[in-house]
Amino acid sequence: MKPDLFEAPDYYNLDELLTEEHKLVRDAAREWVKRDVSPIIEEFAQKAEFPNQIINGLAEIGAFGPYIPEEYGGAGLDQISYGLIMQEIERGDSGVRSTASVQSSLVMYPIWKYGSEEQRQKYLPKLASGEWMGSFGLTEPDHGSNPGGMTTNYKDMGDHYLLNGAKLWISNSPFCDIAVVWAKNEEGRIHGLIVERGMEGFSTPETHNKWSLRASATGELIFQDVKVPKDNLLPNKSGLGAPLGCLDSARYGIAWGAIGAAMDCYDTALRYAKERIQFGKPIAAFQLQQKKLAEMITEITKAQLLAFRLGQLKNENRASSAQISMAKRNNVEMAINIAREARQILGGMGITGEYSIMRHMMNLESVITYEGTHDIHLLITGLDITGLNAFK
Numbered sequence: 001m002k003p004d005l006f007e008a009p010d011y012y013n014l015d016e017l018l019t020e021e022h023k024l025v026r027d028a029a030r031e032w033v034k035r036d037v038s039p040i041i042e043e044f045a046q047k048a049e050f051p052n053q054i055i056n057g058l059a060e061i062g063a064f065g066p067y068i069p070e071e072y073g074g075a076g077l078d079q080i081s082y083g084l085i086m087q088e089i090e091r092g093d094s095g096v097r098s099t100a101s102v103q104s105s106l107v108m109y110p111i112w113k114y115g116s117e118e119q120r121q122k123y124l125p126k127l128a129s130g131e132w133m134g135s136f137g138l139t140e141p142d143h144g145s146n147p148g149g150m151t152t153n154y155k156d157m158g159d160h161y162l163l164n165g166a167k168l169w170i171s172n173s174p175f176c177d178i179a180v181v182w183a184k185n186e187e188g189r190i191h192g193l194i195v196e197r198g199m200e201g202f203s204t205p206e207t208h209n210k211w212s213l214r215a216s217a218t219g220e221l222i223f224q225d226v227k228v229p230k231d232n233l234l235p236n237k238s239g240l241g242a243p244l245g246c247l248d249s250a251r252y253g254i255a256w257g258a259i260g261a262a263m264d265c266y267d268t269a270l271r272y273a274k275e276r277i278q279f280g281k282p283i284a285a286f287q288l289q290q291k292k293l294a295e296m297i298t299e300i301t302k303a304q305l306l307a308f309r310l311g312q313l314k315n316e317n318r319a320s321s322a323q324i325s326m327a328k329r330n331n332v333e334m335a336i337n338i339a340r341e342a343r344q345i346l347g348g349m350g351i352t353g354e355y356s357i358m359r360h361m362m363n364l365e366s367v368i369t370y371e372g373t374h375d376i377h378l379l380i381t382g383l384d385i386t387g388l389n390a391f392k
């Protein structure tokens, strides 16, 4: 793979809106990605393997629980710092960002928000340091966009719960130490349970043959009469709103992360277009290529502004789920379109692993589907502005 010469575009001088802390956090993540992710990521994506050696680095840059309070091992940062970390990691690879998003927003967040004090003390510091890795089980084979229909269930057996069911498409599942699992009780109410590797009847087979997020491990969570201690139920929130609250936090991170993938594609294409000579001049001198590049930087700039404003609202606890949906949907589509255009600017070279663009493009096919599909986020906006539910 080519050396990582990334220079971040900042067409509207957005850096001037960032605090010193934001810039320090962002630059540390950027340097780490250049040093420890870029040189190895193509090889791991080609092998379809998660690079375990980056777990400590992710913990060190604060990617595990950026906004979780320091007393629980988190980095205690604000939402804009969280977004910037996700942007930088996804600039390297969406699969690596997925691992960090799941750990932070889908495992640490519910334990912090919905867990007991004992659960917070027991799990959060180990998750923040990367000593334990977590996964989040919501999607099922027959319930993807409609998670409320889930059939995974648990029964109260007096001194423990008995958990049965299966989850599909679970990031980090093959190596997770714990899983936050959403299941229905005997009254049909959804609760979160912390399931630990080693519990009898709990298995995590890996899903192979992915053409997307190849450097992220994806798999199933299978529960066959798993005895879950009663202490492992998240006590402070139930109903579908509990997992959806986690998704809000993760979707917000994706809205920033997708900008990172888009910036990497744009930066690569711009550099290539200025160096590649055809018909006696750099291809960047042709109007058709300038149109592509000019539209890319315009769309990146709009996405940056959207994410930054959303971050401000999130810092004030005023970001609605629908606002988050809009940013996730817009920014991921923006990134996937830029990846496709950037790939064309590189001509034949664009399809090789010498450059990051094709990997980003394939990764973004998952990003546009998970955490609510592109269609579902549009329906959320539609419901929000009309008050009419077009889901069913």
Ligand SMILES: Cc1cc2nc3c(=O)[nH]c(=O)nc-3n(C[C@H](O)[C@H](O)[C@H](O)COP(=O)(O)OP(=O)(O)OC[C@H]3O[C@@H](n4cnc5c(N)ncnc54)[C@H](O)[C@@H]3O)c2cc1C
Pocket (backbone or CB within 6 Å): 102, 136, 137, 138, 139, 143, 144, 145, 146, 168, 169, 170, 171, 172, 212, 213, 218, 366, 369, 370, 371, 372, 373, 374, 375, 376, 379, 390, 391, 392
């Ligand atoms: C790589 C990867 C990692 C993932 N990681 C996780 C994870 O860690 N944890 C987890 O719980 N899940 C995870 N997911 C699952 C992901 O969230 C689901 O794939 C997603 O929610 C869509 O569900 P589905 O695949 O079953 O598609 P479906 O729900 O079957 O949707 C298929 C198509 O129908 C459309 N559709 C569905 N309902 C409607 C409707 N009402 N109106 C119009 N169109 C509709 C969808 O937009 C889509 O285009 C992951 C998925 C992938 C691919």
